[in-house]
Amino acid sequence: MKQKARLDFLLNELYKSKSEDQMSDIYAITDKMPDDINRSDAKVLAERLYNLDLIKLSHTKSSLRATLTSIGIEYCEEDSFTEVGKPVINHNYNLTISNSPNSNIVNQSKSININSKIENITYLIDEISNTINQDSKVTDERKENIDECTKEIKLNLEKNNIPKFGIKSLLNLLSDIASVSSLVLSLSEYV
Numbered sequence: 001m002k003q004k005a006r007l008d009f010l011l012n013e014l015y016k017s018k019s020e021d022q023m024s025d026i027y028a029i030t031d032k033m034p035d036d037i038n039r040s041d042a043k044v045l046a047e048r049l050y051n052l053d054l055i056k057l058s059h060t061k062s063s064l065r066a067t068l069t070s071i072g073i074e075y076c077e078e079d080s081f082t083e084v085g086k087p088v089i090n091h092n093y094n095l096t097i098s099n100s101p102n103s104n105i106v107n108q109s110k111s112i113n114i115n116s117k118i119e120n121i122t123y124l125i126d127e128i129s130n131t132i133n134q135d136s137k138v139t140d141e142r143k144e145n146i147d148e149c150t151k152e153i154k155l156n157l158e159k160n161n162i163p164k165f166g167i168k169s170l171l172n173l174l175s176d177i178a179s180v181s182s183l184v185l186s187l188s189e190y191v
Contacts (some may be wrong), residue, residue: 002082003045004081004082005081005082006033006037006045006080007045007048007049007081007101008080008082009029009032009048009122010026010029010030010045010049010122011054011068011072011075011076012076013028013029013082014055014066014067014068014072014076015038015068015072015073015076018068018073019068021047022067022160023056023058023066023067024044024065024066024067025063025064025065026042026043026064026065026066026109027039027042027063027064030042030045039064040160041150042064043064046066047163049066049072050066052074053069053071054068054071054072055067055068055069055072056068056069056158070099075151109186117162117190118160119163120190121122121152121153121167121187121190122154122157122163122184123149124187125154125157125170125178126134127145128146128150128174128182128183128187129146129150129181131179131180131183132146132174132177132179132180135177135179137169137177137179137181138179142173145173146170147175149166149169149170149173150170152166153166153167153170163189164191165188166188167190168191169189171188171191172186173188
């Protein structure tokens with residue numbers, strides 16, 4: 001990831017938390033970046049944004065916290081480092097997961113979406129459906145209710161929406177079925 005893209009990523013994450021009355025942890029934000037970035041590089045990025053009056057910084061020995069200034073908010077809404085004139089807040093970053101749940105590969109695209117969550121949820125829903133259909137202890141009526149709920153969730157996932165209420169409903173339906181307990185636990189991470 002180029003430095004300009006890193007700056008935009010950092011600004012975008014700070015913009016998302018601008019309404020909170022607390023400063024955001026710069027190191028936690030840079031840990032989300034698709035490429036490894038050490039703390040000294042994270043500090044350099046933050047100081048550059050500070051020198052441009054886009055953020056306020058707070059340093060301690062173990063942390064580096066920041067919040068957007070009003071100039072920073074305006075900048076995010078009107079401009080970016082990577083594409084002049086295109087707002088930072090319109091940039092999405094696509095993280096494609098490959099071979100491992102922790103292996104991130106950045107797609108070389110400028111308009112990118114996070115698809116890994118939807119893919120993981122879809123996989124879990126399919127596994128739950130298969131396991132429930134093979135479980136003789138689950139009544140047909142309950143299987144039907146679970147099937148309806150999974151279909152509704154999948155329709156939303158196809159539209160790139162994560163239906164948290166639908167997933168919570170499914171988790172409630174599955175809460176006492178032992179055969180899917182590990183899958184339910186994994187799925188609960190997405191609500």
